[in-house]
Amino acid sequence: MIIMAQQTLVPISGIIQRITPISQDCCSWQVSIVNNNGITNFVVSPVTYVIQEVRLRPGMQVTAFYDSNLAIPLIYPPEYQAVIIGRRNANETIYAGYFDDNLVAEDQSLKLNIAPSTEIMTSNGQRFTCSLGGQLLVVYYSATTRSIPPQTTPRRIIVMC
Known part of the structure; x- marks a missing residue:
């Protein structure tokens, strides 16, 4: 995992709706997070820091961060490469x-x-x-x-x- 000072990390919080493998080696996953703004998809790959190596699962409250300086595809729902993702408690x-x-x-x-x-x-x-x-x-x-x-x-x- 490489984190550089030029990154601007943007958080998106919500509840994991679905987790789907996106590579045949099962090392990268698409994690769909739903909140009041709709659905946002994140690619969780081997370079993503998963806080405390928690096993992500549907129904879990999380916050995922992406680097807003990276180019992103103009698709809906939006999809970002997760830099950091972690479980969060209610009201946190x-x-x-x-x-x-x-x-x-x-x-x-x-x-x-x-x-x-x-x-x-x-x-x-x-x-x-x-x-x-x-x-x-x-x-x-x-x-x-x-x-x-x-x-x-x-x-x-x-x-x-």
Whole structure:
């Protein structure tokens, strides 16, 4: 999996409606996600990071991220190559993006306040004790302040080393 700083990761959240193999070797799958905006298809391939290697299944609430800088076919329903996909809890948001040394997202949409209870790990499940600034982070959180940028104390942070 190669994740570069030029990526702009866009999330789509919803419920997995269907999972269909799209290659004869069964290494790539089309995952159809349904939400209030309709159906969106994602290609989940060996280069997709599946958070905590969870087995995806119909009925699961997920958030999938695609790179908006990549060319996409003009088809309906839309189909994107998933960069990251993960299960999410009800009333929880998953954000993926780069953060500066003050833990403000590159797009200024979120500021992190780390608590002792915040679980911080690498993408392979190891404890992460270095600086979070300048890293691509996958952040699980449920509530934010109404400030600009909104602030949150995340439940979990995954560092994409």
